[in-house]
Amino acid sequence: MRTPTLQYLYLQKPVTMVIVICIISVLPWIGLGDFSTKGEPREAAVAVSMLETGNWVLPQVYANEFAYKPPLAHWLMAAASLPQGYVSEFTSRLPSALAFIILIGFTLVFFGKRLRFQQAFIATLLLITCIEIHRAAMTTRVDMLLTTFIVIGLFQLYRWEDKLELKGVPVAIPALLGCAVLTKGPVGIILPLFVFGVYLLMLRKYSYLVIFKALLYAGISSLFLPLLWYVAAWKQGGDAFLNVVLAENFGRFFHLSTPEIHYNLGHENGVWYNFMTLAAGFIPWTIFFFFSLFGLKLHKPEKPVKEMLADIWNNIRSMEKEKLFSLVALVCIIFFYSIPSSKRSVYLMPAYPFIAIFLAQYTLYITEYRTKVTRVF
Template structure:
């Protein structure tokens, strides 16, 4: 079997084919088995649907109002996917994220191959595809895999150009600027800030001032801005001063400097990132030590590029007031190639014996962790959700069996088998969770069920309101009603419920109880009560 793996690693085309098949099975198969869940999926789907319904592909709208939170490229992709797959379904809305997740794995392979060897690229692609957060975001309607693809492609073009210096061929550097522009059209200025910071920091650390001069910054940034402003200027003409203020100040500078949402401490990513990059985070310290080893002296420039890429993204988002785990996704390919190179050298047995501990020590840590999780999981499920106990048993068997198999393979020093077993454990575990467990909990996570109650009762001209600030997106999407009135104060709620005509209102159950206690004379009817994404939501009417 080792000989088969060795033959496989010597054929780049076969490796790319395997990566694509692997990603297809992991990201695309049964992608629509569960509904669109909060916080982002139904909102992004609704923005794309309103774009198509209005026929306005320049100025995005949500719940009938101008949506200045994000640029349009990801919504264009969802819209095109809805044409391709005949409507707005869970599958069609998630399709762009899965597609660009797969493409990011492919570009990561190219980076690993370009910096080191095609085997490093192959292992790096598998590492990225099986990291916890990357799997999750590649099967959700989030724009971060799309953003990551364009940032990674931009950096790939930069380093490809840089390695060719002093060649007169400068075509790759324009790919760098085009990638930045498209990343910006996905998620705003971070799309060009990160690649520019990474590339310039790298050249400054190397003290390569001549390289900075040859980057063609002026024509390159002119090209980048021309692509961005081909959308932004028409949107600005339509949206006016309010759109300018919201895009540049509220959703860019204020969000970074003041944190309009998701405010977390500066050390947040120190404990969040290790979870998101599991299980490969265990091997990252060894990969960094490998960077500074004597044997890597000839590859030091390549390692520095990856290390600077990692640090710039990590520090940039750590400084930002607003933080979410998914913001760090653009550094995952760099971390994957670092760990991929470590595993490639470990499998090739190019280490001195004591340096094998850079892999074997975290490997024993992973074995211990999976054994504990496998033993504890059924007990926890039996205590909290006894009716779902039998669904936890396959995961428990996978964890315990995987840990024991890793121990055996480590004893016989089958290094390639160790790597592929970890990949298999992550792939099987995530596939089972998303295709079996997610549909089971969909009843408690989705807004579709309570939305059906609205659709079955509401008549033309009747209004729906929402009180409690938990977002209209899921209810817009699953009812098709635009707008749903957002009632920000209790006075607004009472005025709405005292309307002479029949109205419907969504609010949290605790707010409903408080309303009953304080407004005894108010005539309201409880129609339905459902769990939606962890919130206890009720539908009421004044008739």
């Protein structure tokens, strides 16, 4: 493709160009390989059970053990498999691939309208090509779908404050957060509202009562859709279903013992695990980041540490709203997933679009002012 054509697409049809790149990078390949981890067939088995038994509320898998996770991802897998009558690698991975494409498109549109467009465009390219996001887009898991609902839900929460000043609750917010809960449980509401609450506090624009009411209204309205499924599943699974749901969603988070639950909650790691997985998940761009540090000129600080920290805090408080929101989201997501003992790299994926925004800004700085380092890399 000639350079003028690429320039035209970038200048005139940037969203279309990015979506086409996303489609080319995932859709042709998701059906070529067999299931590669134990998690992929485990998730696909739920969709298989739905098609075979007709039970789309609480299907049984693993020798009559019920699927305790919310079923939205499995509904989509089963729906994609209906035309051919069976679940394949392609149809089971299709929801993750489509969620990836939607996430990238919304990220470009959201940040492209509010920040330097070149920065937003580079950020989406970093997301498309980093290992963690691309891998999640091509696997039969619920994490890519959850990330898409949470991130777009955060975008809508930001717009609610920015455009409406917390008046009313736009229907998109309960729809997105409700779907996030139907994908993987209460974290789909708790995490976005935690981020949004901290952001509102940092704005210093609203009283505590107004913030509390906004979070309360958004939270309650977002419970309607998931409660329909939880009540229906409880009628089928009874107390055994409730015990497993409590252990899965709250037991591991608050380090509670669950003697009646006979399975390993697993994935226990320390706090530093989150930072290591973020660095690994953003490869190859973390390599560029650490390589570029050798081209920076370091100066001995002239101020005491306390004054430096105060300056940093003041700079954060005076940030543009979009960057403040991104920073708050990034810090809150990492902090949130540092609390439970159970940690996995995919839990941190909602932080990736916000990391990409700052990494894109740093990339532009390196390109403009440290050209030798960029050329060598």
